[in-house]
Amino acid sequence: MEKSKTVQKKNGAKPEAKVESLHNKPARFINRELSWLQFNNRVLEEAFNTSHPLLERIRFLSISASNLDEFYMVRVAGLKAQVATRVRSNNPDRMTPAQQLKAIGLKATELMTEQRRCLQELLTELRKESIQLVNPADITEQEREWLYNYYSHNIFPILSPIAVDPAHPFPFIPNFGFGLAMELEKETESENMVALVILPNQLCRFIRLQGKTNRLITLEHLVMMFTETLFPSFKMINGGAFRLIRDSEMEIDEKAEDLVFTFESALKRRRRGSVVRLTADEDMADDLLEFIREQLDVNRHDVFRFPGMIGLSNLSELVFNDRPKLLFPVYRGRFPERIRDFGGDCFAAIHSKDILVHHPYESFKVVVQFVQQASEDKNVVSIKQTLYRTNKDSPIVQALIEAAEAGKSVTAMIELRARFDEEANIDIARKLERSGAQVVFGFIDLKTHAKLSLVVRREGTRLQPYAHLGTGNYHPVTAKIYTDLAYFTCDPDVCSDVMQIFNYMTGYAQPANLKKLGIAPLTLRERLMKNIEAEIAFAKAGKPAQIWGKMNSLVDPDIIDAFYNASQAGVQIDLVVRGICSLRPGIPEFSENIRVKSIIGRFLEHSRIFCFGNGYKLPSRHAKLYFSSADLMPRNINRRIESLVPIYNATAHQQVLDQIMVANMRDNEQSWDLQSDGSYLRCDSTKDPFNAHKFFMTNPSLSGMGSALTPQRKRMKRLVKVKRHRNKKKKGS
Numbered sequence: 001m002e003k004s005k006t007v008q009k010k011n012g013a014k015p016e017a018k019v020e021s022l023h024n025k026p027a028r029f030i031n032r033e034l035s036w037l038q039f040n041n042r043v044l045e046e047a048f049n050t051s052h053p054l055l056e057r058i059r060f061l062s063i064s065a066s067n068l069d070e071f072y073m074v075r076v077a078g079l080k081a082q083v084a085t086r087v088r089s090n091n092p093d094r095m096t097p098a099q100q101l102k103a104i105g106l107k108a109t110e111l112m113t114e115q116r117r118c119l120q121e122l123l124t125e126l127r128k129e130s131i132q133l134v135n136p137a138d139i140t141e142q143e144r145e146w147l148y149n150y151y152s153h154n155i156f157p158i159l160s161p162i163a164v165d166p167a168h169p170f171p172f173i174p175n176f177g178f179g180l181a182m183e184l185e186k187e188t189e190s191e192n193m194v195a196l197v198i199l200p201n202q203l204c205r206f207i208r209l210q211g212k213t214n215r216l217i218t219l220e221h222l223v224m225m226f227t228e229t230l231f232p233s234f235k236m237i238n239g240g241a242f243r244l245i246r247d248s249e250m251e252i253d254e255k256a257e258d259l260v261f262t263f264e265s266a267l268k269r270r271r272r273g274s275v276v277r278l279t280a281d282e283d284m285a286d287d288l289l290e291f292i293r294e295q296l297d298v299n300r301h302d303v304f305r306f307p308g309m310i311g312l313s314n315l316s317e318l319v320f321n322d323r324p325k326l327l328f329p330v331y332r333g334r335f336p337e338r339i340r341d342f343g344g345d346c347f348a349a350i351h352s353k354d355i356l357v358h359h360p361y362e363s364f365k366v367v368v369q370f371v372q373q374a375s376e377d378k379n380v381v382s383i384k385q386t387l388y389r390t391n392k393d394s395p396i397v398q399a400l401i402e403a404a405e406a407g408k409s410v411t412a413m414i415e416l417r418a419r420f421d422e423e424a425n426i427d428i429a430r431k432l433e434r435s436g437a438q439v440v441f442g443f444i445d446l447k448t449h450a451k452l453s454l455v456v457r458r459e460g461t462r463l464q465p466y467a468h469l470g471t472g473n474y475h476p477v478t479a480k481i482y483t484d485l486a487y488f489t490c491d492p493d494v495c496s497d498v499m500q501i502f503n504y505m506t507g508y509a510q511p512a513n514l515k516k517l518g519i520a521p522l523t524l525r526e527r528l529m530k531n532i533e534a535e536i537a538f539a540k541a542g543k544p545a546q547i548w549g550k551m552n553s554l555v556d557p558d559i560i561d562a563f564y565n566a567s568q569a570g571v572q573i574d575l576v577v578r579g580i581c582s583l584r585p586g587i588p589e590f591s592e593n594i595r596v597k598s599i600i601g602r603f604l605e606h607s608r609i610f611c612f613g614n615g616y617k618l619p620s621r622h623a624k625l626y627f628s629s630a631d632l633m634p635r636n637i638n639r640r641i642e643s644l645v646p647i648y649n650a651t652a653h654q655q656v657l658d659q660i661m662v663a664n665m666r667d668n669e670q671s672w673d674l675q676s677d678g679s680y681l682r683c684d685s686t687k688d689p690f691n692a693h694k695f696f697m698t699n700p701s702l703s704g705m706g707s708a709l710t711p712q713r714k715r716m717k718r719l720v721k722v723k724r725h726r727n728k729k730k731k732g733s
Helices: 002-010 032-048 054-085 097-128 141-154 219-225 259-271 286-296 312-318 337-341 346-352 365-376 395-405 422-435 492-507 524-540 557-569 634-639 650-666 692-698 706-732
Strands: 161-164 178-185 193-198 206-208 215-218 235-246 275-281 303-306 355-359 380-387 409-414 438-440 451-459 462-470 482-489 518-520 546-551 572-577 594-599 608-612 624-628 640-646 671-674 680-682
Touching: 032 054, 032 097, 032 680, 054 097, 054 235, 054 275, 054 312, 097 303, 097 312, 141 219, 178 219, 178 286, 206 219, 206 312, 215 219, 219 235, 235 286, 275 286, 286 303, 337 346, 346 365, 346 462, 346 482, 355 650, 365 380, 365 395, 365 451, 365 462, 365 482, 380 395, 380 492, 395 409, 395 422, 409 422, 409 492, 422 438, 438 492, 451 492, 462 492, 482 650, 492 640, 518 524, 518 634, 524 546, 524 557, 524 608, 524 624, 524 634, 524 640, 546 650, 557 572, 557 594, 572 650, 608 650, 624 650, 634 640, 650 692
Parallel strands: 275 303, 380 409, 409 438, 546 572, 572 594
Antiparallel strands: 161 193, 178 193, 178 235, 206 215, 235 275, 355 482, 380 451, 451 462, 462 482, 518 640, 546 608, 594 671, 608 624, 624 640, 671 680
16 A cells, blocks of 8 residues: 555656545535536536537527526525625635635636637637628628618617716616627817716617628627717727626525515515626726726726627627528427327326426426416316515416416415516416416525425315426426426325425425325425435445435535445445535545536536435346435535425336446436546547437337446446445455
């Protein structure tokens, strides 16, 4: 052993970490903010990925920029508030708020620099496809004439030129405020004037020249071309574009009597949050940018300057539908055949057998149809529904309204604190209340994040409940791009549990004896921890011990420590964590039996699935299997209403474990392996390439897919044997 350490030192490599060096040490956790930045780097890498169609790469760049905006609005703003109030950090890795802000600043700057590099690469590729973003100097006389006419009729009437002087104080600029700052000169006066033009968010950022060509100009360049219309007696000396991001966290009074009024007031305060990031283009003079910074009271560390275009989240406007060859082929999920077999009668199909639906490969229309059928069915007496996020014109909300107007008992559990959807949810709540539905906002100190629907139908002389439980929001738009599970059942125990959970949310009646479901914050953590402990016991008894998991984020320190303990006991753990992961895998004698990967591709991996071998090798029909609305984060497990749903139905069990999870484990074309230092390496797909998204697009129905994945089961068993052999050799040395 000593000899191997000497060799490592000679080669300049770090010696392997010892168990005692990480036990109970903060270093065993990866900082969640830095892990999130790593996730957004992986999103950006898809914009560099030449295997994707060009406009889809533009979309990935836009998503990366939009993600970073939200990160600053929420996470960075929160850290700044902690520094300002001198709050001591309680995060597991023990980095102070100031240390986190410094590290974030460095990584975010690198990320934004890479975004600029990606933009230039994509603009070059767009020109090859005859799509060109032009500068004012490239405009022909004919185009200028057309642009002036367009500007005069569609833009000029909306703009408000603002002079900044003692008589005109610096105006309030809202979150996402995007505008032009100019230094203007008037021949008859000795002093120059500073002026602003705020560009409304309702205006398109990119204008197609002459309305239909593939030559485009940005809104800011167009306005700069005709500044004389805004300031007719002035000449512009210097000017440039700027954009700001404000703190968007909301403080809610826990003693509030009227939640809707409280949230409306909080939303108004949020619009005036402090500026946490100011971005400007390089055309703006230093003294002009300094003037804006001072007026907005922005820390110098939060000012960023870049050449060319700023506000890259608007690049999504360049994803033209009239260039289909530059987009992913149109994909429409199949409607579940089981319901077709029953003539479209959801209740008859569910009564026959539980139904598992895999979105987006199987259409979300089945969920909409379930609620719509309940609304129209004269035998349905009540509908209970949670709503966390949904779209403005949601067919589910409309179905609930129609059900209430028809005299059915309708209860809608609406979460007002769904971040950035608060206003939309207030509007939905008012529409439902006007229809006669009972609207409930749940707990002041717990977000309602569970995805539940319960329909009670009169069948003969009895009342028969039907339940839908899912991992995704009741949102028809996002359901086309998020991978989620929907489970329909009339199992009396499950339906009874769902009813108890609704009673808990509406009347604080804490469930006394849930038969099958787990619920946060009451029993979900305990259920997961008991299953991890059971796998440890199997490993110590010499039996097969395995855990598979799929989630968006893994941050909870207690569960991470439980995984570490399981690894040291010999439990093989394979996790698919799309986003934040604070666990360090692959450390010898500490977490060497844990592998973590992240899948980033065409669809957003969103389902949460937890599998425990139960004394057998995975995949196995004996395994304990759950899906959940919760990620493994303290906020989800401790401060939200979340559901944990066990799958006992043999068909659904086989579909989730043998097909969905095996396919996710097998994926290597869009997967990244987490290293123990917190970095990620793209998986090698040169041998046996497999893409889970493409596989399910080709095989949208979960029935009859087991044979297609049989080779993977054998491959995974070989990998487990290799891991165990290596571990034995390490212990022997």
